[in-house]
Amino acid sequence: MSAFSLEAYMEDERGRVEAALERAVAWIREVVPQGVADAVAHGVLSGGKRLRPILCVSAYRACGGEVREAAYDLGAAPELIHAYSLMHDDLPCMDDAELRRGQPTTHRVHGERRATVAGAALIPAAALQALRAATALGRDEGQARDMARTLLEAAGAGGMVGGQWLDLLGEGRTLGAEDLDALHRRKTGALLTASLIMGAQAAGAEDRALEGLERYGRSVGLAFQIADDILDATSSAEALGKHPSDEDLDKSTYVSSYGLAEARRRAREEVHRAREGLARSGLEAPALDALAEYIVERRR
Numbered sequence: 116m117s118a119f120s121l122e123a124y125m126e127d128e129r130g131r132v133e134a135a136l137e138r139a140v141a142w143i144r145e146v147v148p149q150g151v152a153d154a155v156a157h158g159v160l161s162g163g164k165r166l167r168p169i170l171c172v173s174a175y176r177a178c179g180g181e182v183r184e185a186a187y188d189l190g191a192a193p194e195l196i197h198a199y200s201l202m203h204d205d206l207p208c209m210d211d212a213e214l215r216r217g218q219p220t221t222h223r224v225h226g227e228r229r230a231t232v233a234g235a236a237l238i239p240a241a242a243l244q245a246l247r248a249a250t251a252l253g254r255d256e257g258q259a260r261d262m263a264r265t266l267l268e269a270a271g272a273g274g275m276v277g278g279q280w281l282d283l284l285g286e287g288r289t290l291g292a293e294d295l296d297a298l299h300r301r302k303t304g305a306l307l308t309a310s311l312i313m314g315a316q317a318a319g320a321e322d323r324a325l326e327g328l329e330r331y332g333r334s335v336g337l338a339f340q341i342a343d344d345i346l347d348a349t350s351s352a353e354a355l356g357k358h359p360s361d362e363d364l365d366k367s368t369y370v371s372s373y374g375l376a377e378a379r380r381r382a383r384e385e386v387h388r389a390r391e392g393l394a395r396s397g398l399e400a401p402a403l404d405a406l407a408e409y410i411v412e413r414r415r
């Protein structure tokens with residue numbers, strides 16, 4: 116355990132994830148018109164922590180999967196959904212954001228129409244990416260379909276899109292603890308959890324491992340969002356590379372609802388739960404263990 120270096124692990128994993136995302140964008144370029152493809156490339160290849168693919172491959176590895184290129188191609192699938200969600204979230208009809216990851220947002224560079232079409236193109240592309248990668252990893256048709264379903268359920272109205280809607284409805288209102296948790300379990304937690312489950316499904320994991328990862332994902336998802344709210348409230352737009360902030364948008368956050376100290380306490384509590392959930396499943400997963408800590412300690 117003590118020999119595990121998360122920093123080295125993440126640097127290595129990010130390199131492989133970037134390569135997979137470049138392969139995915141090259142494939143998308145073959146089928147969509149140039150202007151849209153450029154907007155896709157901007158949204159997908161503009162940096163970011165690449166947490167979803169790293170979680171996916173880490174779960175795959177923890178469940179005994181033999182890591183090869185196709186595992187990163189699988190991890191790219193939830194990242195394509197994530198990229199679309201950020202592109203659409205930044206649009207003038209949503210948060211009207213000008214800055215993301217320290218760079219002008221996709222619609223500011225490529226225009227609103229191209230950013231909208233590029234985001235929409237990424238949804239079926241992500242599903243196809245999951246199916247192709249599952250097949251390349253030796254899963255049969257039914258198993259590949261299950262993996263694509265995991266992704267699409269998390270991305271859809273019962274998951275991220277539903278969470279986004281609750282978020283929009285919450286603007287200008289004070290949300291209670293339960294509403295805040297319900298919103299973020301869908302908006303952020305569902306896709307993070309699906310990334311883990313897809314990795315586990317690709318490795319043919321048993322129910323006990325899947326349940327452990329589900330518990331881990333639920334807690335890590337909440338911890339991630341609380342940390343995001345803390346960063347939003349305590350860092351500048353320059354440091355975060357993101358504008359506008361939640362406060363500018365008049366959104367309820369864990370910090371506005373609980374205060375900074377209690378938000379920090381809750382984030383730590385969720386990390387503890389996540390690690391406990393993992394340990395109970397019997398999975399040997401130093402990377403996932405360390406990632407749970409990273410999720411609340413990160414600076415961006």
Ligand code: GRG
Binds near residue numbers: 165199200302415
């Ligand atoms: C049209 C109702 C409707 C929905 C469309 C726009 C949308 C779907 C969903 C948006 C949901 C959303 C923005 C979720 C992201 C939440 C979040 C915490 C993002 C930041 O994730 P990080 O920190 O980002 O992993 P990086 O930049 O590191 O990739």
